[in-house]
Amino acid sequence: MRADLLRLVPDESRVSEVGSVLEQHGADLSYHQPHLPDAVVFPETTEEVSAVLSYANEAGIPVVPFGAGTSLEGHVIPLRGGISLDLTRMNRIVAVRAADLNATVQAGVTRSQLEAAAGPHGLWFPVDPGADATLGGMAATNASGTTTVRYGGMRAHVLALEVVLADGRVVRTGSRAVKTSAGYNLTELFVGSEGTLGVITELTLRLHPIPDEIVVARAAFPSVESACRAAAAIIGAGVLVTRCELLDSVTIGALNAYKGTSFPESPYLFIETSGDVSAVRELAEDEGATAFESETDPAARTRMWDARHNALHASLALAPGSKAMTTDVAVPFSELAAAMEHARTLLDSSGLRGGIVGHVGDGNFHVAFLLDPDDEASVARAEALNAAVVEDALARGGTCTGEHGIGFGKLAYLADEHADLVPLYRGIKDLLDPAGILNPGKVVP
Numbered sequence: 001m002r003a004d005l006l007r008l009v010p011d012e013s014r015v016s017e018v019g020s021v022l023e024q025h026g027a028d029l030s031y032h033q034p035h036l037p038d039a040v041v042f043p044e045t046t047e048e049v050s051a052v053l054s055y056a057n058e059a060g061i062p063v064v065p066f067g068a069g070t071s072l073e074g075h076v077i078p079l080r081g082g083i084s085l086d087l088t089r090m091n092r093i094v095a096v097r098a099a100d101l102n103a104t105v106q107a108g109v110t111r112s113q114l115e116a117a118a119g120p121h122g123l124w125f126p127v128d129p130g131a132d133a134t135l136g137g138m139a140a141t142n143a144s145g146t147t148t149v150r151y152g153g154m155r156a157h158v159l160a161l162e163v164v165l166a167d168g169r170v171v172r173t174g175s176r177a178v179k180t181s182a183g184y185n186l187t188e189l190f191v192g193s194e195g196t197l198g199v200i201t202e203l204t205l206r207l208h209p210i211p212d213e214i215v216v217a218r219a220a221f222p223s224v225e226s227a228c229r230a231a232a233a234i235i236g237a238g239v240l241v242t243r244c245e246l247l248d249s250v251t252i253g254a255l256n257a258y259k260g261t262s263f264p265e266s267p268y269l270f271i272e273t274s275g276d277v278s279a280v281r282e283l284a285e286d287e288g289a290t291a292f293e294s295e296t297d298p299a300a301r302t303r304m305w306d307a308r309h310n311a312l313h314a315s316l317a318l319a320p321g322s323k324a325m326t327t328d329v330a331v332p333f334s335e336l337a338a339a340m341e342h343a344r345t346l347l348d349s350s351g352l353r354g355g356i357v358g359h360v361g362d363g364n365f366h367v368a369f370l371l372d373p374d375d376e377a378s379v380a381r382a383e384a385l386n387a388a389v390v391e392d393a394l395a396r397g398g399t400c401t402g403e404h405g406i407g408f409g410k411l412a413y414l415a416d417e418h419a420d421l422v423p424l425y426r427g428i429k430d431l432l433d434p435a436g437i438l439n440p441g442k443v444v445p
């Protein structure tokens with residue numbers, strides 16, 4: 001295979017079969033068991049991606065697109081070997097069009113690279129998953145983050161895509177206009193398709209003006225429920241909230257140990273607003289908030305958010321060497337407090353260690369529990385707990401995944417949530433990838 005690939009990507013350093021490179025592309029941060037690809041290819045142009053896919057399609061070789069590899073449901077693990085197609089060398093910012101409030105980037109550009117390019121124009125790209133992911137990977141998982149409550153996730157930001165299909169054809173969806181009614185919405189089909197329908201090589205993304213005034217506030221609450229009620233009251237009062245995040249007391253304890261901070265070990269709400277912070281304080285204190293602090297200085301704000309962004313790594317540090325299983329349910333806003341309390345009860349009675357963090361502004365929360373992936377009993381207990389959290393979310397009118405996607409870790413939950421749609425997904429997959437080479441075993445069983 002290497003000789004064939006070197007004819008298509010004629011650079012020894014960009015076609016690798018080195019053990020450490022294969023290992024890096026055969027695992028993720030999650031509990032899912034690794035599986036190595038046979039080769040890793042680092043294309044630099046759309047033409048190279050097209051040539052590799054056309055070859056693999058003819059030869060029936062699986063191809064797994066790879067961005068930053070930060071996804072959490074085994075998405076990038078090449079279950080059947082083949083080629084891991086690493087897009088990180090396609091990392092060129094093609095254009096920042098300040099007047100149009102958009103930018104075009106290659107798929108391997110990371111969100112922080114785009115932020116650095118947009119900033120000098122007074123613009124920013126708000127979608128901020130906790131890892132510095134690639135924009136191709138973020139589109140492929142329909143990622144979102146702390147600002148979704150105000151700006152929406154990836155689907156709200158992708159205007160146009162360049163995609164290489166399984167047989168090597170290159171297609172362009174959408175346009176640079178902010179809206180279009182032209183034809184079926186294939187842009188939104190490829191967003192969230194997890195590398196199973198095509199390889200995204202270029203994206204045109206919406207940007208936003210950086211708000212003039214930003215205040216970050218945080219406060220401790222007597223319970224998760226009171227913190228959720230405060231969040232609902234603040235958003236319901238029409239305060240312009242750009243971020244609204246909840247960390248439970250176990251996660252706060254883990255952060256104190258990991259970062260040397262000394263927060264009181266109770267649930268915390270982190271809120272960012274470009275509106276009236278006194279209204280935030282009043283509504284939070286109505287729900288029993290204490291230790292209320294707020295900051296406007298950019299460096300101090302970054303320090304405040306640092307705690308939230310370190311939550312997963314802090315939880316993992318509670319049990320060094322452990323891996324995380326992370327639930328990702330989202331429920332209607334009115335069900336959030338009860339769903340989080342229920343999850344905490346399930347977690348406490350499971351005997352597993354873990355914390356709960358929530359993008360409470362959009363009804364999405366994560367229970368991250370720690371386990372040894374080689375200990376079958378603890379994996380089975382964690383899977384049972386995960387299933388119970390998902391079952392509860394579905395009963396409340398929610399979804400099994402608000403942002404992480406299906407990979408292969410959530411295949412069974414997708415079937416529970418959308419049994420009637422799975423045959424349609426299969427039909428779409430067969431149409432776009434009849435030989436089944438693109439990320440096989442993910443999304444569609």
Ligand SMILES: Cc1cc2nc3c(=O)[nH]c(=O)nc-3n(C[C@H](O)[C@H](O)[C@H](O)COP(=O)(O)OP(=O)(O)OC[C@H]3O[C@@H](n4cnc5c(N)ncnc54)[C@H](O)[C@@H]3O)c2cc1C
Nearest residue numbers: 067068069070071130133134136137138140143144195200
């Ligand atoms: C600490 C931490 C915090 C996180 N927080 C969040 C969060 O707040 N919100 C959130 O949504 N996620 C979060 N995640 C998960 C992860 O960061 C996102 O899923 C992210 O979008 C993955 O991007 P990536 O570049 O790492 O993609 P990868 O993990 O490399 O790939 C993800 C999937 O997309 C496919 N893919 C990658 N690139 C392309 C491409 N160019 N074309 C087609 N398919 C492609 C892959 O085959 C795979 O199926 C977090 C992860 C970590 C480790």
